[in-house]
Amino acid sequence: MQLYLDTGNIDEIKEIAAWGVLDGVTTNPTLLSREKDRGDYRALLKEICDVVQGPVSAEVTALDAEGMVRQAQSLSKISEHIVVKIPCIPEGLKAAGVLFEEGIHVNMTLTFSPLQAILAANAGAAYVSPFVGRLDDIGHEGINQVARIREIFDNYGIDTRIIFASTRHPEHVMQAALIGADICTMPAKVFRQMVKHPLTDIGLKRFLDDWEKTGFSIE
Ligand code: E4P
Numbered sequence: 001m002q003l004y005l006d007t008g009n010i011d012e013i014k015e016i017a018a019w020g021v022l023d024g025v026t027t028n029p030t031l032l033s034r035e036k037d038r039g040d041y042r043a044l045l046k047e048i049c050d051v052v053q054g055p056v057s058a059e060v061t062a063l064d065a066e067g068m069v070r071q072a073q074s075l076s077k078i079s080e081h082i083v084v085k086i087p088c089i090p091e092g093l094k095a096a097g098v099l100f101e102e103g104i105h106v107n108m109t110l111t112f113s114p115l116q117a118i119l120a121a122n123a124g125a126a127y128v129s130p131f132v133g134r135l136d137d138i139g140h141e142g143i144n145q146v147a148r149i150r151e152i153f154d155n156y157g158i159d160t161r162i163i164f165a166s167t168r169h170p171e172h173v174m175q176a177a178l179i180g181a182d183i184c185t186m187p188a189k190v191f192r193q194m195v196k197h198p199l200t201d202i203g204l205k206r207f208l209d210d211w212e213k214t215g216f217s218i219e
C-alpha cells in the first residue's frame with residue numbers, strides 16, 4: 001500500500017520524505033489555509049512537488065465544470081506531479097471527463113459512497129478518495145464503504161486507485177491495508193504514531209545499555 005501525507009506543511013513533508021516512505025501528498029483548501037503565511041500558493045505547491053517527486057493532489061475551488069477545468073489546467077502547469085482534486089458533484093464529473101481526455105489526472109474528492117466512486121471511475125478519475133474518518137464521525141463505519149468500493153472495482157477490473165482518506169489514527173491505516181486500499185493518506189501525526197512501539201524503545205535501551213558494558217566499538 002502506498003503512503004501519502006495529508007498536509008500542506010512543507011516541514012512535515014520534508015520530515016516524512018526523509019524516512020524514504022513517502023509516495024505522495026494530498027492537500028485541500030483547509031490544509032493550505034494553515035500555510036497562508038508561507039507565501040505564494042503556487043510556489044508552495046511547486047516546493048511540495050519537488051520534495052515529494054510523486055503525486056501531489058491540489059484542489060480546485062470552482063463549482064462549475066468550466067471553471068474547474070480552467071483551474072485544473074492552471075494547477076497542472078505547476079508540475080508534472082500535480083493531481084487535480086475535484087469534488088464528487090455533477091459538475092465535477094463533467095470536469096473529470098474533460099480532464100481525462102486532456103490527460104490530466106483527477107482525484108475525485110469528498111467521496112462518501114461506493115455509488116459516487118463508480119461515477120468517479122466512469123468519468124475517468126485516476127483516483128477516488130473515500131473520506132473514512134468523516135463517515136466515522138457521523139456514526140457510520142467508513143471502512144465498509146472502502147471495502148465495497150474495492151469489491152466493485154475488482155469486479156470490473158476498474159483501475160481507478162482508491163485513496164483511503166480522512167485518516168484519523170493508525171488503526172485506520174491497518175484497516176486500509178487489510179481491505180486493499182491502494183493508498184492511505186494521513187496526517188504526519190499518524191506516520192509518527194505508526195513507527196512508535198513501546199517494546200522498540202525498551203528493547204533499544206536494553207541493547208544500548210548492554211553494549212555499553214562490553215566496551216566494544218563498531219568503528
Ligand atoms: C483527503 O484527501 C483529504 O484531504 C483529507 O483526508 C480530509 O481529512 P479530514 O477529514 O481529516 O479533514
